[in-house]
Each structure stands twice: as structure tokens, then as C-alpha cells.
Amino acid sequence: MKFTKAVGFAAILVVGLAAWSQEFPRAELGLDYSYVRYAPSASYTKGHSLNGGGGSATININSYLGIRLDLQGFGSNHTAFNIAPNATFPGGLHGDVQGNLFTYLFGPQIKVRAHGFQPFGELLFGGAHSNVYQDAFTTLCQPVAGGCGVSRRPAQMLSRWNSGVG
Numbered sequence: 001m002k003f004t005k006a007v008g009f010a011a012i013l014v015v016g017l018a019a020w021s022q023e024f025p026r027a028e029l030g031l032d033y034s035y036v037r038y039a040p041s042a043s044y045t046k047g048h049s050l051n052g053g054g055g056s057a058t059i060n061i062n063s064y065l066g067i068r069l070d071l072q073g074f075g076s077n078h079t080a081f082n083i084a085p086n087a088t089f090p091g092g093l094h095g096d097v098q099g100n101l102f103t104y105l106f107g108p109q110i111k112v113r114a115h116g117f118q119p120f121g122e123l124l125f126g127g128a129h130s131n132v133y134q135d136a137f138t139t140l141c142q143p144v145a146g147g148c149g150v151s152r153r154p155a156q157m158l159s160r161w162n163s164g165v166g
Contacts, residue, residue: 024063024113030056034072036101050074050101058109068109068122074101081140095139099132 032053039047052074060066078098085092105126112119 024060026060028056028058028060028066032056034074036074048077048079050077052101054103063113064111066109066111068105068107068124070103070105070124070126072103076100081136093140097132097136097139099130099135101128101130101132103128 032055034052034054036050036052037047038050052072054070054072056068056070058066058068076098078096080096081093083089083093103126105124107122107124107126109120109122
């Protein structure tokens with residue numbers, strides 16, 4: 001009799017735990033398409049459209065709180081520059097520049113799980129990385145000694161600024 005009750009209790013416990021674990025997914029994955037429009041105001045450049053995409057992953061701590069990671073990447077974009085000589089660029093500049101954009105964000109996500117409707121809010125922190133300034137410097141400024149009035153590559157200037165050396 002005790003064995004039968006123990007088996008019955010174990011079966012109820014296993015079914016209850018299985019039902020409890022189905023209340024919310026432990027992880028959620030997503031893929032998406034993104035579009036970025038960049039429209040600088042300088043007279044020698046024009047707007048750019050970047051198409052890309054990425055994905056996200058959310059690890060749910062409980063039914064309403066999760067930690068989210070969102071990664072996006074945007075493809076290459078070529079732009080031809082033809083800057084006539086002026087006060088900023090006395091020799092003018094000519095060249096083709098390419099750039100990519102990558103973003104990475106992470107943070108908490110709060111979600112209300114209702115039947116078929118799941119509103120959520122998130123507070124994501126992170127950054128973006130683009131190689132367009134590095135490529136512009138190499139393509140437009142390097143062929144001319146002292147071109148663009150800058151002596152160091154953008155990545156070198158950034159690392160010196162971050163380290164506090166200046």
C-alpha cells in the first residue's frame with residue numbers, strides 16, 4: 001500500500017513539474033532583417049542605405065524576466081568621393097570608401113505572458129562598430145602626406161584616447 005501511494009505521489013509530482021516547466025520557454029531565439037538609412041549633411045557626400053540582419057537570444061529566468069542579447073550586422077556600402085580643393089582639404093580628395101556596421105546589445109527583458117499576446121519591454125545596453133572611418137582614412141587621406149590634417153589612423157587615435165594617453 002505504501003509503495004502504491006509513493007508511486008502515485010511520484011507520478012503526480014512528475015506531471016506537475018512537467019506542467020510547471022511548460023509555463024514559459026527557457027530560451028527564445030529570433031532572426032530578423034534590418035534597414036539603416038544614413039544621411040550626412042556634408043555637401044560632398046550623399047545618403048547611404050544599409051541592409052542587414054541579425055539575431056537575438058533571450059534566456060528566461062522566470063515567466064516574466066529574461067536576459068536578452070541582440071546582434072546585428074549591415075553589409076558593405078561603396079561610396080565614391082570627389083571633394084574639390086577647399087579650406088579643409090587644400091589638395092581635394094578622391095576615392096571609393098566602403099563601410100560595414102555591427103551592433104551588439106544586451107540587457108533585461110520583462111514580458112507579460114498572456115494567451116496569444118505577449119507585450120514586453122527591454123532596456124538594452126551595448127555599442128556599434130563601423131570600419132568606414134578607418135577605410136576613409138586609408139583610401140582618402142593616406143595617399144597624400146598629411147592628408148586630411150590627421151597624422152594617425154582613426155583606430156590608433158581611439159585606442160590612445162581610451163587608454164588616457166593623449
